[in-house]
Amino acid sequence: MKAATPRRLKAFVCSRLRLSAYLSAPGDGRPQGQIPARVLLWAQLAGLLLRETSFHAIEALVRSRARAALGVGRRFGDDALAYFTERLAPAPTRLALVSILRHSKRNKAFDTARFLGLALDGTGVARCRQQRCRLCHPVQDSQQQISSYVHHFSLISVVGHEELTLPFDVEPYGPKDSEAAASRRLLERAVQHLGPRFADYVVADGLYATAPFLHLAGELGLYAIVRLKANLPTLYQQAQTRLLDTPPTQVFSIGRDRIEAWDADDFDPWDSLPWPTVRVLRYRQHRPDGTVCEAYWRSSASCASVWLAPSRPIPVNRPHGRSSPRVSRRRPKPIVTLFPDSRDLAAQK
Numbered sequence: 001m002k003a004a005t006p007r008r009l010k011a012f013v014c015s016r017l018r019l020s021a022y023l024s025a026p027g028d029g030r031p032q033g034q035i036p037a038r039v040l041l042w043a044q045l046a047g048l049l050l051r052e053t054s055f056h057a058i059e060a061l062v063r064s065r066a067r068a069a070l071g072v073g074r075r076f077g078d079d080a081l082a083y084f085t086e087r088l089a090p091a092p093t094r095l096a097l098v099s100i101l102r103h104s105k106r107n108k109a110f111d112t113a114r115f116l117g118l119a120l121d122g123t124g125v126a127r128c129r130q131q132r133c134r135l136c137h138p139v140q141d142s143q144q145q146i147s148s149y150v151h152h153f154s155l156i157s158v159v160g161h162e163e164l165t166l167p168f169d170v171e172p173y174g175p176k177d178s179e180a181a182a183s184r185r186l187l188e189r190a191v192q193h194l195g196p197r198f199a200d201y202v203v204a205d206g207l208y209a210t211a212p213f214l215h216l217a218g219e220l221g222l223y224a225i226v227r228l229k230a231n232l233p234t235l236y237q238q239a240q241t242r243l244l245d246t247p248p249t250q251v252f253s254i255g256r257d258r259i260e261a262w263d264a265d266d267f268d269p270w271d272s273l274p275w276p277t278v279r280v281l282r283y284r285q286h287r288p289d290g291t292v293c294e295a296y297w298r299s300s301a302s303c304a305s306v307w308l309a310p311s312r313p314i315p316v317n318r319p320h321g322r323s324s325p326r327v328s329r330r331r332p333k334p335i336v337t338l339f340p341d342s343r344d345l346a347a348q349k
């Protein structure tokens, strides 16, 4: 087997991942770029591989004797890289990442995952001392003084495969915006790009236990699984009262961990959620070292057994005045489990 080198990786990216067109035209917004976009973009990707991500470090790399081995055609300075990156349109990069995911799915890269999910979460990058743009969020120190600024994003990843967690898009949001709103925009765009049948569910933390988010997930044809914490105190308390002292619905193993799962689907919805009932899953994982990990999840999918969606339809609530959903909704389909079913694990043995 040939050793992995940046040049071989570049050939793989261009031919097998079919990204040659993207590398040549990644959304270059410079009116008159002297150095080809392909050179600047590949230098950044090679820098990422070598964990040299600052523009200054990449300049040092392409001015060194390593440049030819990296497959970077020309020398350039860090100012050229900054000028290029500032003007790079995000859309072509988003579409290139989505094309890799779709290509991977067609080539059965995710086939060992029973269900594919989309995970949403907030993240922050690019801390700086001065406010530089409308996306800068002030960061306060312990004396409530602004000490620096940071950029916030919602991040979406493909999850569900044991070994692959693949972040593929971000949506920035400024101080007057919110993670919840940015994540709704991001989820909608992701499903439009990936297609309505790419993923089965969306998973997120307790911040997303809101009616607008759950409506959107249903409208996009996704089962929603969100963490239930004290953010919905009434439901959380009801779930604890009901599920704490009852035997688990299922007990099964994942590797050496023993999992107990509880599933109840007849909790009352809260005011703004016009669902007939709400399903709550409780999950307790016992590790061999004696530690226990526990969580409550509110879900529109069952962890217990096979059931057909038409008998318990995912509520779909379309905005008033909208004649058709933004993304064509799938027919309800059978869903099995999001956690392994004990019978399936027994069958594998």
Ligand SMILES: [Zn+2]
Residues within 6 Å of the ligand: 131, 132, 133, 134, 135, 136, 137, 151
């Ligand atoms: Zn900024």
